[in-house]
Structure formats: C-alpha cells, structure tokens
Amino acid sequence: MSEHNISATSRKDEGKGASRRLRHAGLIPAVIYGGEAAPQSIQLEHEKTWLASQHEWFYSSILDLNVDGKVQKVLLRDLQRHPFKQILMHIDFQRVDENKALRTAVPLHFVNEDKSPAGKSAEVVVTHELNEVVVECLPKDLPEFIEIDLSDLAVGAIVHLSDLKLPAGVSIPELKLGKEHDLAVVIAKHGKEEAEAAAPAAAEVPASKVTKKDQK
Structure with a gap:
C-alpha cells in the first residue's frame, strides 16, 4: 500500500x-x-x-x-x-481504524485486452460492465486497484467477479450473497450479436378491425 x-x-x-x-x-x-x-x-x-x-x-x-x-x-x-x-x-x-476491516470501492484496471483472441478480432465487441468493485479488507491490505489480465479472453467469454484475482486478505462482499450476485465484469461478444441485442424486436402489427360502418 x-x-x-x-x-x-x-x-x-x-x-x-x-x-x-x-x-x-x-x-x-x-x-x-x-x-x-x-x-x-x-x-x-x-x-x-x-x-x-x-x-x-x-x-x-x-x-x-x-x-x-x-x-x-x-x-x-x-x-x-x-x-x-x-x-x-x-x-x-x-x-480509518487500522485494526478493523473496511469496505470501499477499488478501481479495476484492464490489461492486455488488445493481445487477446477477442481483442484481436475486428468482429468482436469487448465491454467493461464494471469499472470498480467494492472490497473488504484490513486497511493495510487495501489495494489501489485490481488488475484484470485479459490476454486469454476468448470470443464469447464472460469474466465474472468470482474470476478476479484478489490480493491476500481482500474479499468481495457481493459474492457472499449468492451466485446471482456474481456479476459480469467483462463480456466479449460478436458485433452482430451486440447489434441484434440492441435492436428492438419487430412487433407484429395486428390487423385492423373492419366495422360494419367501414363496409358501407
């Protein structure tokens, strides 16, 4: 520190x-x-x-x-x-009490994304879903940031909170709340999938009702 x-x-x-x-x-x-x-x-x-x-x-x-x-x-x-x-x-x-654990947000640093299979592909969109994470630790163990090495990031891969390599003595309280709290940190998608997900689904237009008045 x-x-x-x-x-x-x-x-x-x-x-x-x-x-x-x-x-x-x-x-x-x-x-x-x-x-x-x-x-x-x-x-x-x-x-x-x-x-x-x-x-x-x-x-x-x-x-x-x-x-x-x-x-x-x-x-x-x-x-x-x-x-x-x-x-x-x-x-x-x-x-800060040096003998008591604290909770605070720590920035995430993403490295080697451009060297990864996903980063090298022009058809893949890599999104950073989180830029910081709340950690719990003693003051002496508090990191200035947490580094995420994306050199092996594959197409279609998702990096979750549970995948982060934390320093000794550091934990993520969110993970203690259950699997549904294991949030995505990085997602590598094909650009086509990204576009399809963003585009609204085409809604079926119901046929107009014809009234007796319209038939006259």
Missing part, C-alpha cells in the same frame, strides 16, 4: 458564510469524522488538493492526512464540486 500525504489545518469558523470566505481565499472547507474522536472541521489548500484529486489514488487509497502536524489515516467519503467551475466545494474524510 503506497503512502499518499495530504496537508490540512484545523478551523473553528463554520457555516455557509465561513465556507464562502475560505473558498475566496483559495481554501476548501472539509470535515473528518468517524472513530472514537469527535468530528473535526479542517481546511485544505485548493490548488494542491485539486492536483491530488486528478489522481485515481485520491478516491480509493488510504490517505495520510496531516492536520496541524498530526497525521490521521483517512478515506475520502464525499467530494462536492462546483457545477461548472473547476472548484472543489467541500470534502468529507472518514477516519
């Missing part, structure tokens, strides 16, 4: 007015919650945090959040963006 450091400072002013002032000053209002400690209001530098938010790890990894010189292990739980400006409006972080 890689280390990712984020710096912040504590704040006492709260409310919409205080948040607006922070944003005008190039800062982001945020809060840390969870664990045995009380929720804590903090602020982060917008420019540095914006750059961090462009990376995948910001959303799926455990972050070392340094608040006033004290480091806390946290996960990003919510991020509010401005509707059309490149501005982060508010962030929620959740404290």
Whole structure:
C-alpha cells in the first residue's frame, strides 16, 4: 500500500458564510469524522488538493492526512464540486481504524485486452460492465486497484467477479450473497450479436378491425 500525504489545518469558523470566505481565499472547507474522536472541521489548500484529486489514488487509497502536524489515516467519503467551475466545494474524510476491516470501492484496471483472441478480432465487441468493485479488507491490505489480465479472453467469454484475482486478505462482499450476485465484469461478444441485442424486436402489427360502418 503506497503512502499518499495530504496537508490540512484545523478551523473553528463554520457555516455557509465561513465556507464562502475560505473558498475566496483559495481554501476548501472539509470535515473528518468517524472513530472514537469527535468530528473535526479542517481546511485544505485548493490548488494542491485539486492536483491530488486528478489522481485515481485520491478516491480509493488510504490517505495520510496531516492536520496541524498530526497525521490521521483517512478515506475520502464525499467530494462536492462546483457545477461548472473547476472548484472543489467541500470534502468529507472518514477516519480509518487500522485494526478493523473496511469496505470501499477499488478501481479495476484492464490489461492486455488488445493481445487477446477477442481483442484481436475486428468482429468482436469487448465491454467493461464494471469499472470498480467494492472490497473488504484490513486497511493495510487495501489495494489501489485490481488488475484484470485479459490476454486469454476468448470470443464469447464472460469474466465474472468470482474470476478476479484478489490480493491476500481482500474479499468481495457481493459474492457472499449468492451466485446471482456474481456479476459480469467483462463480456466479449460478436458485433452482430451486440447489434441484434440492441435492436428492438419487430412487433407484429395486428390487423385492423373492419366495422360494419367501414363496409358501407
């Protein structure tokens, strides 16, 4: 598990007015919650945090959040963006207990698709049904992503959740709910099959009823 450091400072002013002032000053209002400690209001530098938010790890990894010189292990739980400006409006972080299992979404990375029998065929459409998966593990075992090697993907093949190779100590809670929860992750179909599945079935047009009035 890689280390990712984020710096912040504590704040006492709260409310919409205080948040607006922070944003005008190039800062982001945020809060840390969870664990045995009380929720804590903090602020982060917008420019540095914006750059961090462009990376995948910001959303799926455990972050070392340094608040006033004290480091806390946290996960990003919510991020509010401005509707059309490149501005982060508010962030929620959740404290992580290193001795307790956690559940969080982890991105899927697909590799070697172009080298596979399905990927080499111009007549085959390969679809990624999922781009992330919720895993359960101790914080120390949390992967930044799960890699799916598609080098052997055959035409007509389906890769399910149960086919994923997980790191030690990592499980997928969805699979504990039954076979019907073993979702498809990747599907390789002939383009013709894909088109037929997408096209609506031709409906039979019933013959119009002829009334006595029409026969006159």
